[in-house]
Amino acid sequence: MIRVALAVPCYVDQFRPQAARATLALLERLGCDVSLGFDAPCCGQPMFNAGVVEAARDVAAGWLAASGAFDAIVMPSGSCTHHLRHHVPALLAGAASAHAARVTYELCEFIAGPLGRPTLAGHFPHRVAMHLGCHARRGLRLGGATELHQPESGPMHAMLGALDGLTLVPLDRADECCGFGGTFAVGEPDVSVSMGRDKLGDVTGHGAEVLVSSDPSCLLHLDGIARHGRSALRVMHIAELLEEATR
Template sequence: MPRVALFATCLTDTLFPATARAVVTLLERLGCDVEFPFDQTCCGQMHFNTGYADQAKDLARHFARVFAGYDAVVAPSGSCAGMVRDVHPRLGSPTPDAYELSEFLVDVLEVRDVGAYFPHRVTYHPTCHSLRVLGVGDKPLALLRAVKGLDLVPLPAAEQCCGFGGTFALKNPDTSTAMLTDKMRHVLGTGAEVLTAGDNSCLLHVGGGLSRLRAGVRPVHLAEILASTEEEPWAPATR
């Protein structure tokens, strides 16, 4: 099995460590040797998107040094994996084999049934970078359909952006809020208990809106669903 490095990403490492732990639990269960390089930092996406190309270039070079020598780099974020795969080469940085979690499971490990158990009604939001930069397609849905006990309900207008977009939500708050309102309306219309996605940034944005509405829909990262088993079922993280 491949020697895998976990690229936790800034947001997950800072605010959602349960997601990073879930990735390790899942990959080790599937036979991978998973390591966490402690020198990892930001991939530079925020810097690049706000016009700081030189700083992004330095971070891309650092990323390449930290993750050199691994068979694969796996991230619980289509956004950050997309930055590494799509933008780092344009910044002149050699790129290790970086994957978003679902594409690593389906394309590299060639598994869809990971032995998960999650007895909840779930709807899935496909994040923009996973769709439009990485092209993960229905891989996350294939993984969710194989989860024992999970009731998967389709999300209307699923491919519409949730309005987060990194700094877009800060620079264009009115537009972002309007997009968020549409997304929440569609989520609530499914009757789901859980909203899942492959990026904690989108779950933070949509989940925050749902929380303010006291809607009772919990955002849960895809990795945490896939790591849940009957013997060790998922439980809400406490902070």
């Protein structure tokens, strides 16, 4: 049995706890011994991206202290994983950040990699559009980049593609940013919402019923725009979708 800690980012804990519960249920269903003993609120990404480096360092230090006890940590967030792997080691150089960078995984990455389950058996009879957050796609390279002439690929794409009844709808601009961008969402609100609307237009324009992402931060933003427009689109985190499909 693989032992793994579930690390729940601050905003998932508060705004989308169902994604964390789904992650837990899914990992246990896949035979993991999941520890809930990881207790740090935030990796410090919001401060770091805003340029407030000292605060980012303070908050990340708490996260690293919590990381030390575990050999594998799963996060239902591509962007937080990216921050830990690519920014924190420079921010807080040392063994603790190197350890956290090595043992922290984004959920799909963990299931396909260390768990060795590139696809899961399940059933999800819906038209689904996939949105991979930019930090997962271009930062962690968990998806293809059209800039690099790569076809769509990666663990989330493979898992969705293998589910019974699921139709993955192609998008015109599959790897275009949704416009969240952390503080960008409030610092540049008009551009942010314009990008989000375009993303949703692409998704619903292709007849998707469900929008799924491995990044709850993108979902926070896209869901807000969808709710404002009273859209019938169902916005889901990948953990929620996989948990529902494999019940």
